[in-house]
Amino acid sequence: MNGHPSAPNAAPPAPSSGVEPHTEPRPASAPLHPPPLSLYVHLPWCVRKCPYCDFNSHEGRGALPFDAYVDALLADLDHDLPLVWGRTVQSVFFGGGTPSLFPPCHIDRFLQGASSRLRFAPGCEVTLETNPGTAEHGRFELYQQAGVNRLSFGIQSFDDDCLRRLGRIHDSREADAAVKLAQDAGFDNFNLDLMYALPQQTLAMAERDLERAFALQPTHVSHYQLTLEPNTLFAAKPPAGIPDDDASWDMQEHCQALLAANGYAQYEVSAYARAGRQCAHNLNYWRYGDYLGIGAGAHGKLTLGHDESILRRWKVKHPGAYLASAGKVEAIGGDDRIEPSRRPFEFMLNALRLVEGFELDLFALRTGVAVAEIAPQLQQAVANGWLAIEGGHARPTEAGRRFTNDLVSLFL
Ligand SMILES: C[S@@+](CC[C@H](N)C(=O)[O-])C[C@H]1O[C@@H](n2cnc3c(N)ncnc32)[C@H](O)[C@@H]1O
Numbered sequence: 001m002n003g004h005p006s007a008p009n010a011a012p013p014a015p016s017s018g019v020e021p022h023t024e025p026r027p028a029s030a031p032l033h034p035p036p037l038s039l040y041v042h043l044p045w046c047v048r049k050c051p052y053c054d055f056n057s058h059e060g061r062g063a064l065p066f067d068a069y070v071d072a073l074l075a076d077l078d079h080d081l082p083l084v085w086g087r088t089v090q091s092v093f094f095g096g097g098t099p100s101l102f103p104p105c106h107i108d109r110f111l112q113g114a115s116s117r118l119r120f121a122p123g124c125e126v127t128l129e130t131n132p133g134t135a136e137h138g139r140f141e142l143y144q145q146a147g148v149n150r151l152s153f154g155i156q157s158f159d160d161d162c163l164r165r166l167g168r169i170h171d172s173r174e175a176d177a178a179v180k181l182a183q184d185a186g187f188d189n190f191n192l193d194l195m196y197a198l199p200q201q202t203l204a205m206a207e208r209d210l211e212r213a214f215a216l217q218p219t220h221v222s223h224y225q226l227t228l229e230p231n232t233l234f235a236a237k238p239p240a241g242i243p244d245d246d247a248s249w250d251m252q253e254h255c256q257a258l259l260a261a262n263g264y265a266q267y268e269v270s271a272y273a274r275a276g277r278q279c280a281h282n283l284n285y286w287r288y289g290d291y292l293g294i295g296a297g298a299h300g301k302l303t304l305g306h307d308e309s310i311l312r313r314w315k316v317k318h319p320g321a322y323l324a325s326a327g328k329v330e331a332i333g334g335d336d337r338i339e340p341s342r343r344p345f346e347f348m349l350n351a352l353r354l355v356e357g358f359e360l361d362l363f364a365l366r367t368g369v370a371v372a373e374i375a376p377q378l379q380q381a382v383a384n385g386w387l388a389i390e391g392g393h394a395r396p397t398e399a400g401r402r403f404t405n406d407l408v409s410l411f412l
């Protein structure tokens with residue numbers, strides 16, 4: 001991912017009737033510049049649905065229609081191409097679902113088709129999410145040959161009892177083996193997803209998970225607190241022994257320190273990286289960059305040059321409906337024009353997740369709204385001790401990071 005609670009592709013904005021013209025008075029404007037462009041590709045199937053997961057992921061039964069789905073992705077891309085004419089793609093992310101269920105030849109066919117339609121920047125980061133339960137000997141070499149240069153493993157925990165309680169299809173031995181297969185194939189840039197505050201997990205167990213992760217030398221670790229998402233099995237019937245708020249906070253603080261001590265600097269709420277190995281794709285989301293969203297339920301956000309507007313577009317969610325309509329207008333689940341008055345909140349929702357914060361100039365460039373428009377809220381955030389502003393740069397303080405929701409709400 002695209003990391004979970006932060007994933008822009010996780011929560012659809014409220015649908016609207018379609019692309020509407022500007023109807024309300026605009027706040028003082030600044031020139032709106034097209035930001036860097038990323039490509040998100042959603043691959044929606046999994047071996048089994050995990051009981052805590054609210055992603056658009058579906059248990060794949062029988063033979064999956066890989067070929068037809070790649071055709072649909074390319075048709076979807078063709079349909080959206082006029083929205084990004086002439087722009088260069090800086091990063092690609094295959095998210096899911098379980099993208100590693102797709103044999104490499106299909107990833108290869110998609111990337112070849114995409115690169116004949118779009119320009120990719122030299123060194124473009126191409127990430128593929130991988131479930132260790134789907135790793136097979138020989139696959140990683142072929143993903144690499146197809147153009148994938150970064151992997152993100154859904155490890156969750158290295159404790160076999162925790163993995164069983166989470167309904168995972170793999171054990172810790174398979175997790176180690178999958179990462180080693182990828183390393184042997186030459187992947188040196190990979191993320192490990194871990195979750196903490198798991199049912200019956202103690203602080204010592206959460207720390208042990210990190211130690212096991214460090215032993216594999218990842219360049220990046222995503223460390224998510226388990227959340228009970230509506231419409232999941234865990235929400236309907238919460239498992240016994242979920243750590244309470246105090247215990248979860250304690251785990252987060254200790255784990256953060258352990259990550260730092262091992263050379264993983266926190267740069268976002270749940271993201272930690274070795275120097276120079278931050279995820280370019282997710283950074284673009286958090287800096288309110290643009291992304292084209294291709295695939296069932298995928299979300300996109302695009303700055304359109306011709307009328308200086310920002311468009312959010314999402315695709316129909318169900319894989320069957322998507323397969324039947326990709327490339328046609330019926331595949332569009334909704335379009336939402338983001339009026340200038342909504343942009344400060346959207347920008348802050350993303351940028352304030354970053355430890356480094358943001359340049360005030362970037363706010364104006366990305367939103368087309370003058371910084372003067374949000375001066376009262378910025379002052380309030382500083383007065384509350386949530387934001388530090390110095391030399392044109394705004395950075396959330398320790399308190400601001402702890403109360404991110406309150407801080408962001410100032411900009412509603
Ligand atoms: C799309 S999944 C990753 C790839 C693959 N599907 C897998 O699970 O192995 C993205 C990540 O989100 C995290 N995640 C999913 N549901 C979560 C939840 N309810 N609470 C916290 N993190 C969650 C997990 O760490 C998961 O690896």
Ligand code: SF4
Pocket residue numbers: 045046048049050053054055057096097098131154
């Ligand atoms: S494998 Fe990943 S995407 Fe699929 S259900 Fe489990 S957590 Fe969700």
